[in-house]
Amino acid sequence: MFDPMRPARPGRRCDRGPVELGSAPGFNHARAVPSTRVRLAEQPPEPKMTITPRVREILSWYTSETPGTRAQLVRLLMTGELAGTGKMVILPVDQGFEHGPVRSFATNLPAHDPLYHFRLAIDSGCNAYAAPLGSLEAGAAEYAGQIPLLLKLNNSDTLSKGEPCSAITGSVDDALRLGCVGIGYTIYPGSEHRNRMYEDLRELTLEAKAKGLAVVVWSYPRGSGLSKDGETAVDIAAYAAQIACQLGAHVVKIKPPTAHVEQGEAKKALEKAGIPIATLEDRVRYCVQAAFAGRRIVIFSGGAAKGTEEVLTEIRGLAAGGAFGSIVGRNAFQRPQAEGVALLKQIMAIYKS
Numbered sequence: 001m002f003d004p005m006r007p008a009r010p011g012r013r014c015d016r017g018p019v020e021l022g023s024a025p026g027f028n029h030a031r032a033v034p035s036t037r038v039r040l041a042e043q044p045p046e047p048k049m050t051i052t053p054r055v056r057e058i059l060s061w062y063t064s065e066t067p068g069t070r071a072q073l074v075r076l077l078m079t080g081e082l083a084g085t086g087k088m089v090i091l092p093v094d095q096g097f098e099h100g101p102v103r104s105f106a107t108n109l110p111a112h113d114p115l116y117h118f119r120l121a122i123d124s125g126c127n128a129y130a131a132p133l134g135s136l137e138a139g140a141a142e143y144a145g146q147i148p149l150l151l152k153l154n155n156s157d158t159l160s161k162g163e164p165c166s167a168i169t170g171s172v173d174d175a176l177r178l179g180c181v182g183i184g185y186t187i188y189p190g191s192e193h194r195n196r197m198y199e200d201l202r203e204l205t206l207e208a209k210a211k212g213l214a215v216v217v218w219s220y221p222r223g224s225g226l227s228k229d230g231e232t233a234v235d236i237a238a239y240a241a242q243i244a245c246q247l248g249a250h251v252v253k254i255k256p257p258t259a260h261v262e263q264g265e266a267k268k269a270l271e272k273a274g275i276p277i278a279t280l281e282d283r284v285r286y287c288v289q290a291a292f293a294g295r296r297i298v299i300f301s302g303g304a305a306k307g308t309e310e311v312l313t314e315i316r317g318l319a320a321g322g323a324f325g326s327i328v329g330r331n332a333f334q335r336p337q338a339e340g341v342a343l344l345k346q347i348m349a350i351y352k353s
Contacts, residue, residue: 052084061295062250068212072181073250075148076214080348081125087351088127088251088299088325089344090150092184093117095329097132097155097169104330107305111333114138120333122147124344130184130216130327133170140178150216151175152184153204154197164222165193168200172207182214182250189240190231191223198247205248217249218301230262231255234283235270238290241298251297253327256314257283280314284321294322302328308343315350325351 051059055077059070082088093114095104105111114135121129122143130150140149151174154166166186175183185204187197205215219240221231230236237257244252259277261267276282284300291298300318302311311331318326326347332340 050084051078052086054086055084058086058297061292065209065250066212069209069214069250072148072212072214075181076127076251079148080127081345082127082325082348082351085352086324088297089348089351090128090130090299090325090327091117091121091124091126091332091344092130092152092327092329093135093333094130094132094152094155096135097157099158104334107334108336110337115142116337117333118143118147120337120340120344123337124332124341125348126344127325128181133174136178136180144179148181149178150182150184150214151178151180152186154185154200156186163192163224164188165191165197168204172204172211172213175208175213176211180213182216183208184216184218186218186220187240187244187247188220188222189236189243190221190225192225194223198243201247209248214250215248216251216253217244217247218253219244219249220255226262229258229260232258233260233262234258234277234286235266236262237283238287241287241291241296245291245296249296251299251324252291253299253301254287255301255303256280256318257287259283280317281321284318284323288322288324297324299323299325299327302326302331305330305334308346311343312346312350315347319350319353323351 051074055074058077059073062070062073076088077086078084080089101112110116114131115138117131117135118129118139126147128148128150130152132152132155136149136151151170153168153170155169156164156166165188172183183204185201187201188194191197201217208215221236221240226236232255234257237254241252241254261270261277270277275286277286288294288298300323315326328344328347332344335343
């Protein structure tokens with residue numbers, strides 16, 4: 001039995017002191033491995049996210065938010081080709097629900113697969129990918145952590161011609177379960193049902209912020225209160241941006257504004273103030289100003305599918321006016337994958353410059 005108090009007998013290893021490499025009995029020098037061959041390979045340093053001064057400035061506009069929500073805004077602003085610039089390009093794919101699969105995906109059959117859109121957003125270097133519940137559930141696990149996700153919480157269809165009012169189709173808890181950075185929600189200023197949508201959004205925003213998520217609002221004027229031209233009028237687009245900000249949005253999505261002015265009183269006010277609206281650049285500049293003097297992130301929709309040069313010309317006007325970025329869907333995913341990636345990268349290059 002081993003006795004720890006018993007002195008070691010002569011000849012035992014513990015009685016010899018340290019043994020140098022190569023001095024032990026029976027050591028075979030011929031088989032010794034040269035020291036240069038046992039050196040551990042140098043490991044690359046862990047990548048570090050350095051928040052740029054521009055991103056820090058943007059975060060300073062959201063001081064009332066929790067660290068969790070601010071961290072999600074950092075993820076949005078520090079991901080992809082535009083990381084750190086304060087600009088963003090998001091791929092939204094809710095059109096399958098909103099317009100149906102034929103109108104949305106028939107021109108590019110692989111786009112019927114939800115995983116196609118994850119890959120498109122990742123390969124092109126988007127800041128985020130936004131989609132309804134089913135689409136995100138189809139790929140969130142496989143692409144976990146590879147791109148920030150936004151869960152679109154309400155959706156509508158084109159099977160009814162009544163006043164626009166989207167149904168709530170997901171929850172804040174769904175967004176958390178899927179690892180999303182935030183929620184998305186559409187409001188329709190001008191609709192008879194707008195107040196219900198505002199109230200629903202306010203409740204969802206309160207819950208999302210309490211649980212550390214960001215809030216992105218699609219603010220699309222539409223309904224019996226507006227003419228067709230009024231849906232994209234500069235005064236109405238600016239009004240839509242202001243409403244989304246007042247409802248607590250961190251990121252506001254509106255349509256590129258036209259030179260049409262819908263409201264007579266707004267027309268008088270614009271003329272009296274001498275605010276220029278002749279060019280897209282002018283109109284975008286005012287819409288950004290309308291969002292708390294540019295202290296909220298305002299991005300612009302890509303709209304219906306159109307030619308590459310037409311898309312890029314519009315993006316140049318948006319960028320020149322101070323847009324924070326674009327949210328481009330049909331113009332990207334209705335093209336073959338390589339072409340969609342190329343277009344998104346061209347858009348990002350314009351914002352980066």
